[in-house]
Amino acid sequence: MRVLEPWxxxxxxxxxxxxSARLTLVMxxxxxxxxxxxxxxxxxxxxxxxxxAGILATTDExxxxxxxxxxxxxxxxxxxxxxxxxxxxxxxxxRWIGLVVFGQESSIGLVRLFFARLAAxxxxxxxxxxxxxxxxxxxxxxxxxxxxxxxxxxx
Amino acid sequence: MTIDxxxxxxxxxxxxxxxxxALIVSAEDGLVVAETAMExxxxxxxxxxxxxxxxxxxxxxxxxxxxxxxTAYLVGDRGAxxxxxxxxxxxxxxxxxxxxxLGRLRLLMRDFADVLR
Amino acid sequence: MxxxxxxxxxxxxxxxxxxxxxxxxxxxxxxxxxxxxVALSGLAHYPTVADAHDLLAxxxxxxxxxxxxxxxxxxxxxxxxxxxxxxxxxxxxxxxxRDFAAAERHLDIAAMQAPHxxxxxxxxxxxxxxxxxxxxVGTVRLTDPAGGVLLFDMQGMRLAGSVREVAxxxxxxxxxxxxxxxxxxxxxxxxxxxxxxxxxxxxxTADAKIAMLPVSRDGALLIYRSSATxxxxxxxxxxxxxxxxxxxxGSSS
Numbered sequence: 001m002r003v004l005e006p007w008x009x010x011x012x013x014x015x016x017x018x019x020s021a022r023l024t025l026v027m028x029x030x031x032x033x034x035x036x037x038x039x040x041x042x043x044x045x046x047x048x049x050x051x052x053a054g055i056l057a058t059t060d061e062x063x064x065x066x067x068x069x070x071x072x073x074x075x076x077x078x079x080x081x082x083x084x085x086x087x088x089x090x091x092x093x094x095r096w097i098g099l100v101v102f103g104q105e106s107s108i109g110l111v112r113l114f115f116a117r118l119a120a121x122x123x124x125x126x127x128x129x130x131x132x133x134x135x136x137x138x139x140x141x142x143x144x145x146x147x148x149x150x151x152x153x154x155x
Numbered sequence: 156m157t158i159d160x161x162x163x164x165x166x167x168x169x170x171x172x173x174x175x176x177a178l179i180v181s182a183e184d185g186l187v188v189a190e191t192a193m194e195x196x197x198x199x200x201x202x203x204x205x206x207x208x209x210x211x212x213x214x215x216x217x218x219x220x221x222x223x224x225x226t227a228y229l230v231g232d233r234g235a236x237x238x239x240x241x242x243x244x245x246x247x248x249x250x251x252x253x254x255x256x257l258g259r260l261r262l263l264m265r266d267f268a269d270v271l272r
Numbered sequence: 273m274x275x276x277x278x279x280x281x282x283x284x285x286x287x288x289x290x291x292x293x294x295x296x297x298x299x300x301x302x303x304x305x306x307x308x309x310v311a312l313s314g315l316a317h318y319p320t321v322a323d324a325h326d327l328l329a330x331x332x333x334x335x336x337x338x339x340x341x342x343x344x345x346x347x348x349x350x351x352x353x354x355x356x357x358x359x360x361x362x363x364x365x366x367x368x369x370r371d372f373a374a375a376e377r378h379l380d381i382a383a384m385q386a387p388h389x390x391x392x393x394x395x396x397x398x399x400x401x402x403x404x405x406x407x408x409v410g411t412v413r414l415t416d417p418a419g420g421v422l423l424f425d426m427q428g429m430r431l432a433g434s435v436r437e438v439a440x441x442x443x444x445x446x447x448x449x450x451x452x453x454x455x456x457x458x459x460x461x462x463x464x465x466x467x468x469x470x471x472x473x474x475x476x477t478a479d480a481k482i483a484m485l486p487v488s489r490d491g492a493l494l495i496y497r498s499s500a501t502x503x504x505x506x507x508x509x510x511x512x513x514x515x516x517x518x519x520x521x522g523s524s525s
Contacts, residue, residue: 018460078184107210109185109203204461211450211457212475215484218446219496220438222477229458232468236461250465 003035011121019114023101033147052099089119092126165191173255183244205248241271322352338365383498420496428452483510
């Protein structure tokens with residue numbers, strides 16, 4: 001597990017222990033990776049972050065199209081051996097995204113249950129709001145780059 | 156069994172003294188398929204945890220070469236969770252207080268699980 | 273010895289062990305002294321063959337020497353802990369001495385090893401019908417390798433006892449490893465659903481009833497019995513086993 005914000009470490013460790021998730025990524029909607037567990041290569045984090053954020057953005061648009069103002073709580077893709085859970089949640093620092101890959105040792109129900117706790121604990125533990133930053137396409141890429149360097153060193 | 160019959164069965168289980176709720180759970184994904192419960196019972200949480208328990212129980216009976224579990228009962232100081240296998244991957248699950256009629260609940264759930272199968 | 277369900281049917285002798293068949297024929301004809309001679313001379317050549325001890329035990333039981341019969345059946349179990357005939361024989365001598373709890377314990381174990389043997393299930397039913405409602409539940413022996421009681425620690429390591437063996441392979445280590453995971457899962461479920469401290473988890477399969485109960489912060493038990501065992505009886509045994517386990521842990525620390 002690697003975290004940029006130390007106050008995320010404890011809730012994330014509890015989430016990983018309780019949910020038995022294989023991979024987890026926590027990022028801002030601007031693309032800054034806050035924490036990750038299980039990824040070994042920065043390129044994988046980059047892909048997962050970009051794809052996950054893209055899927056959620058697409059789903060939010062779909063919700064608007066079908067007039068579902070509250071949006072969808074989560075997006076789940078269930079494969080034969082693994083599943084992916086994607087969900088956004090509000091924090092004092094803006095909207096964050098969680099991407100969780102889980103296997104047969106866990107379940108959608110367990111990930112849902114403990115992800116809700118993770119979100120609540122992050123909300124409660126978050127320090128005062130940082131200045132709002134622009135969310136632009138080029139900003140997303142730059143933020144992602146910066147955070148990956150921090151998470152993986154200079155690899 | 157139709158969905159309406161499921162709900163009727165769940166209502167009957169919930170009618171047993173001390174029962175806080177009854178639900179049909181998919182053990183594979185830990186999600187609620189049907190439910191009847193008091194408001195204070197977080198049925199989605201019950202489904203996730205009951206499915207995790209059932210999976211653990213299955214690993215345990217498999218380790219002892221004892222076959223697939225048909226029932227799993229967790230009894231604590233204050234309450235109990237009873238789970239009875241229906242047609243795979245569904246399980247009938249009930250949560251009850253410890254002062255409830257656990258014996259009657261167990262028999263009723265076994266009857267319904269037989270019908271579900 | 274009679275053909276009573278407690279008596280135990282003779283098993284077919286292994287190839288090359290013709291003395292078993294001869295001894296059994298002599299026993300059935302009532303020629304006990306000759307049968308004993310055959311059994312003893314066979315044992316001199318094949319001391320690790322459980323069926324040979326079983327033959328001698330049945331002859332001794334027919335001669336009315338139950339203590340010699342018991343010794344021979346326990347010797348059979350040392351050669352083959354899954355020997356159903358020896359369990360049935362021990363149940364028979366316990367029954368004859370009116371130690372119903374011991375008889376039931378041996379039959380319970382026999383039923384685990386041969387869950388579809390109707391003679392064992394019938395014998396268990398008869399035995400339970402004979403016992404008063406509040407009969408003592410019997411002694412739980414953590415040291416009995418076929419006792420169906422396994423004590424393990426929270427790291428999933430076996431501390432004492434064993435649940436069962438299949439094809440001469442002990443399942444104790446695998447059961448201990450999975451048992452520890454079950455203890456943790458049960459504790460989590462109980463904590464999150466406000467069920468209080470875990471007393472026990474009972475699992476039922478087509479062939480078995482199994483109870484898991486924590487006995488301390490560091491240890492828990494698995495009790496394995498046949499599906500014919502009433503749930504209340506299983507929990508009674510579990511309670512006894514928990515006391516035995518605490519004693520064992522106290523004396524081992």
